[in-house]
Amino acid sequence: MRIIVIGSGIIGTSVAYRLGQGGADVTVLEERRIGGGTSSTSYAWVNACEKLSSHDYFRLNFAGRAAHARIAGELDGAVWYPRPGVLQWQGASAEAGGVDPSDQTDKFGILQDWGYPAELLDGKGLQRLEPEIAAAALDSSPVIHYPEDGWCYPVLCAGAVAQAARQRHGVRFVAATVARIVVSGDRCSGVVLADGTTLDADIVVNCAGRWANDVLTNSVAPIPLAPTAGIVAYTLPAGIGLRRGLRTPAVNLRPDGAGRLLLRAGDLDKHVQPDAPAVVNQPLADELLARARALLPGLADVGLETWRIAIRPQPADGYSAIGPMPGLAGYYACVTHSGVTLAPFIGEAVAAELLTGATHGALAPFRPQRFFEGETA
Template identity: 35%
Template sequence: MKIIVVGAGILGVSVTRSLAMAGAEVTVLDRWATGGGTTASTFAWVNANRKPGAEYFRLNTEGMSEHSRLAGVLPGPQAFRRSGSLHLADGLDEPDLTLNVERLRASGYPARWVGRDEARRLAGDVRIPAATTAIAHFPSEGHVLPGVLLDNLVADARRHGATLGVGEAVGVEDVTGGAVVTLADGTRHRADRVVLATGRWTRALAAGSGYDVPMTTEVRTGSSIVGLLGFVRSPAVDLRCVVHSRRLNLRPDGDGRSVVQALDLNRRVDPSAGASRAIAAEVEARFAELVDVPGPAEIDLRVSVRSMPADGMTMAGPVSDGSNIHVLVTHSGITLGPLLGRLVATELVTGTPDGSLDTFRPTRFAGPRPPAGELRGPARLGEQ
């Protein structure tokens, strides 16, 4: 079976590797180098913490397990770290955090309350804010180093015979017995199946070819899909787990580096201009407040744009009944990438649908739909 995967982010590379391992003749195409899209600007927290709905929660818990399994077999430096996460709540956040902990515990998800001293030992060079009234620890969660994970997946995909190519897909169409991808230079590539793993660009690519893939795509100030990440070059921080607080979230990034985000600042970001000096100064000040390391902060700020299906849920499957074109899009790309890659590859090679993905088929949007309002962006403690 010959398959073309369009998009070389975490989803595209994951499904490419799994397809190659299953014996398919697979080529992945991207306009940039691997990981040049959404994967390059992700907080990379592996979790099922605030995943609405039983099926989506289950899928994310399985995604967490898949990272642990993959870490044991994937060659290269370790990319997944089961570091756990801490949520530091103040008086405003505590009631909501308490409800979340109770809900997760009822589902069998590891969650416990810890005191300040234990939280400090778990976190490393982090000051527990004076306003903190409750601290929850989620020990089964973790994070990945996205660049390392992508490099490892690409190397393993190539080792199993996958081909990586550079090319901008501008069209895709069903043909008898297969599908065709058209590139910007006019080249047409035919395959038995095509997988669109093109993140936030999926809707436009599919629409140009007559397919409806409902997504939230408006990139503007205040949009729910626009966010901001800070990549801390210095000072070096002994950060041992993912930390969430009202004013700033922290994630280890290897070798003393860290990644930060301030959810309440997202709505002020102009995606066309990037972060203003005022926003940059605010991020630096919050970092200095939360991290117990001397020295001025050097933080590179990067605007991130999330891949968001219209209802917030993953899409995995053919664009329409009987189509040879499959879509793979999710908001939880880092947590779900390896799992979805394996499940979708198995479906394509065997021709047998996986029941665990039934809830997430793109065809759920078929037929008349009421106008959908824009999804709310992440704002509460522990949201992404």
């Protein structure tokens, strides 16, 4: 089976690897560089504990965590998935005027019911684990410790998975821009590149993230997207001893390698202009640093190395869109937020569907079809 995968982000590389492993003849087309899209500007917390709005979506993300461990165990020298744990507290000073601390206890109860590894700590327990945290940053609200959680370095992951796909399974990675898919009647039969070359395929898998709709022809309805912008900031290497990720009312931060910390905050994201100029003193990035310093006094003399703005590839209802398009054979879409968490599982499940014709139960609630009920694409 000849399969074209558009995009080599964390999802495209994972899909290509598993398809190649299953015996398909796979070509990946990438117009930037491996992992150079949204995957390179992600906070990349691998978790299901923030996905409690739907049990199906929680389970999908839970499967993502497990699949991360599988692929890391499969490839030699996997260094992209550290799991030192994550600590979360809300506190009365949370954004939007304060959050009832009992929310944390409720959340903990749901996580226990749903089998997520978590424990409750008090402030003392938190400071035993992470003594660099300022006591003033805490109040009496309970802290949830996710002892098995961690994050991914998505570009390292995509690079290693791409290399394994190439070396082990003969997957081709080609630098090229896909101008559009080729559609005749009710079938997609390949892609046309920006230089006019046509490439034929039995199946085209669209893993182009936030750009997924740009390659569609007029005859194919786009998956409705509701992209949101986010800003992430990176400190200079800091000589502090923080090991775990922190999810706090003011700022989320985690180690990002070589002493750097990666910072973000949901309330600041709401003020991000996607086309903000690349100025040195970005006020939102400076605010992220100020909040991080209040949390970790050891950052007092540590500045920012850089900051970046990225757009989340988010289907309009907030959930993943993974599967065939109604009325269009030979075409399969994989567009989702939480893509860092989900990528290895999407690779496994999509390859199983495309190579065996079976349908994967975990993907059933997340088909693109839900956006087109009653019409054809």
